[in-house]
Amino acid sequence: MPYEYEKNGAAIYLESFATIRAEANLSRFSAEDEQIVVRMIHAAGLVGLEDSVQIAPGMVTAARAALDAGAPIFCDAYMVSEGVTRKRLPADNDVICTLRDARVPQMAADMGTTRSAAALELWRERLEGAVVAIGNAPTALFHLLEMLEDPACPRPAAIIGCPVGFVGARESKEALWEAAPVPSLIVEGRLGGSAITVAAINAIASRAE
């Protein structure tokens, strides 16, 4: 066994977070928000990501209160829902993705949109006070904003808006930040994705590093 490498999970986290804190420019974040951003940088392997992260005042507090009260977490993709570390959740919270619900393909066809967007219609019943995590599809984030334009639509407690990519990702996150229907966390621009989104959820769910 000629390979020398750290095999202790706790030591790996400790060294990773120390490296990030030594290299990243985290001074504009509150102590509470900084923990979230460090974990997002860790998941991406990318110092510099912090420059694109925006966290609304009170977002982390609102999301934590919701989770402590047992709120579900709604995710736009299974890569997001699968990544949430269950043992970090404070109230054995449900982590829900509706993308594979049998009704979704027909709903998407009827609505003239993607399955990722249509799947959000199945969130309404439990959306009030929930935590929403969109880490894949810009169309899902746009559709959520459209749903929330209706005053009758239940309000989530907080939104993590981190869709990734080259078509609509930047625009959907700008739209969330401007509309600000509830306190949100975004990654500006093209960057985002399931790993970064999951890191934000896991950091919000528990302060443990």
Added chain:
Amino acid sequence: MPYEYEKNGAAIYLESFATIRAEANLSRFSAEDEQIVVRMIHAAGLVGLEDSVQIAPGMVTAARAALDAGAPIFCDAYMVSEGVTRKRLPADNDVICTLRDARVPQMAADMGTTRSAAALELWRERLEGAVVAIGNAPTALFHLLEMLEDPACPRPAAIIGCPVGFVGARESKEALWEAAPVPSLIVEGRLGGSAITVAAINAIASRAE
């Protein structure tokens, strides 16, 4: 509904890939490899990723032949296995992650390593000719290299080695590239992760864009 955005999934892919091909520096890749790299950039939302991608000659051909022959795909994390698009698989291939197997915590303790690394011991029986995708844990990739130092260990057909992060990620991928036990694909340095890894699998599984 004041938001104007593309809602057609096929059009979104088409425009995304056109943007990537206009912006990224893909000239050093073969036509076959280029398709893989485009999808990896897409998943990361990051033009420039291509500079860190290394694909061994014959890797894509070997991985495709394995999948066509019905080989399983072994993944180090559920975020990887969940992300694989089943309908792109040519032979309804099994996509396997053993991280939550009940034996793994004790195995990790006995071996003095992470659960991610220990879980690979459960791959041996079906490892011969399989496709391996490591998108999270450097310790898993190092452990795979240690397993393959034993001539008696079954050989996978190809390895996607894209663990992410600040401790061991760069080193584990360099070690894979140097040892080259089978044809491999890596992302050099800290970048990597489940989304990029899944994109590589999905692109290898089917040429369809």
